[in-house]
Amino acid sequence: MIRALFSAGDHVWPEYLEALPPAFNTEGLIVDLSRSHAPETVDYIIAAPNGPVQDFSPYTFCKAVLNLWAGVEDIVSNETLTQPLARMVDPGLTDGMVEWVVGHVMRHHLGIDAHILGQDGEWRTDYPPLSRERPVTILGLGELGAACAQMLATLGFPVTGWSRSQKTIQGVTCLASDTGLKKALTGAEIIVLLLPLTDATTNILNAKTLALLADGAFIINPGRGPLIDDDALVAALDANIAHATLDVFRTEPLPENHPFWKHPQVTVTPHIASTTRAKTAATCIAENIRRGEAGEPFLYLVDRTKGY
Structure with missing residues (x-):
């Protein structure tokens, strides 16, 4: 069983709760998706930079942090985040x-x-x-x-x-x-x-x-x-x-x-040019989890030295 922790705002949780399970099924993944997994049990964190998880150090077995936003400037400088970080390409x-x-x-x-x-x-x-x-x-x-x-x-x-x-x-x-x-x-x-x-x-x-x-x-x-x-x-x-x-x-x-x-x-205009769409973002998230489980390189990894 793969455990994925969802760390983002309450307002987007229902959309992803609907969109992610079908995407996982398509990739043949059995994923326990939750907002409250114990840190030591988490395999992947699906995270918005403003989400509840700001200290990533307890997540010692986490294989990757999958960012929900295209921009990573608000998360890449987090010193506790030592796991691989993937950008959202939706x-x-x-x-x-x-x-x-x-x-x-x-x-x-x-x-x-x-x-x-x-x-x-x-x-x-x-x-x-x-x-x-x-x-x-x-x-x-x-x-x-x-x-x-x-x-x-x-x-x-x-x-x-x-x-x-x-x-x-x-x-x-x-x-x-x-x-x-x-x-x-x-x-x-x-x-x-x-x-x-x-x-x-x-x-x-x-x-x-x-x-x-x-x-x-x-x-x-x-x-x-x-x-x-x-x-x-x-x-x-x-x-x-x-x-x-x-x-x-x-x-x-x-x-x-x-x-x-x-x-x-x-x-x-009030920051409305575009936004991450749960349905299409779910496909990107599922593909990266599949890659992590198969030992393949993650897509869209952030270069920490460049900041993106």
């Missing part, structure tokens, strides 16, 4: 992120705001460029960034992607290194941020890098709030940036007195 989360990103890229590309918000009797006849004339840059080419880049390239946008390590994605110009970052940002008209949050990526969009973007550029951030220097962005909105659509923030919920709320060139 097809449902990926599909949701692609839909949200493409929707907002198209919104800004087509100038939809002007027609929705500008119902003032003015007959506006400004035509948008074709997608092939609108360069888009995506910072971050992991599972989410790569999927968004491929979909936007399919729609005809010239897509440049930047990541800390060199990637190869068909139809996408892939860059790396500091020189590559400057090249990726220079002249970009729409930029999407999907980087992991590390010391190296904090404030990656700052006064210096924001100045590289094309005049009238649009920024879309469904990644992590601290990827952007807030003060530098507010200043850039008065200079070369047309609009910023932000789904993530340094403090969430975004404080009522934050300047983003009332800035006419900022759209705030």
Whole structure:
């Protein structure tokens, strides 16, 4: 009998209690799933970083901690967590992120705001460029960034992607290194941020890098709030940036007195770009448990030295 401890909020437990057993059955696993196993009996921990288990040291026989979130910055630095840690790569989360990103890229590309918000009797006849004339840059080419880049390239946008390590994605110009970052940002008209949050990526969009973007550029951030220097962005909105659509923030919920709320060139969405879906996440969790029991390498293991 495999014992799996579920360590996440009460509100998601019913969804996973419904989704995980069928996924385990599909993999031929007999799993005792509970929220209250004794630590010394636990084989796997299915954990949200804000879940009840914060001290992993009692779980001496635990083979892996399976993160329920795509981001691991809130758990990877936990010194008590010495077990292998796997990121969540959820097809449902990926599909949701692609839909949200493409929707907002198209919104800004087509100038939809002007027609929705500008119902003032003015007959506006400004035509948008074709997608092939609108360069888009995506910072971050992991599972989410790569999927968004491929979909936007399919729609005809010239897509440049930047990541800390060199990637190869068909139809996408892939860059790396500091020189590559400057090249990726220079002249970009729409930029999407999907980087992991590390010391190296904090404030990656700052006064210096924001100045590289094309005049009238649009920024879309469904990644992590601290990827952007807030003060530098507010200043850039008065200079070369047309609009910023932000789904993530340094403090969430975004404080009522934050300047983003009332800035006419900022759209705030409440961290809803995408989320882990229990039904599809269960498949990922079951596959990693199957691998652990079969002695195969776990999928999506976190590199502790890189932080993701």
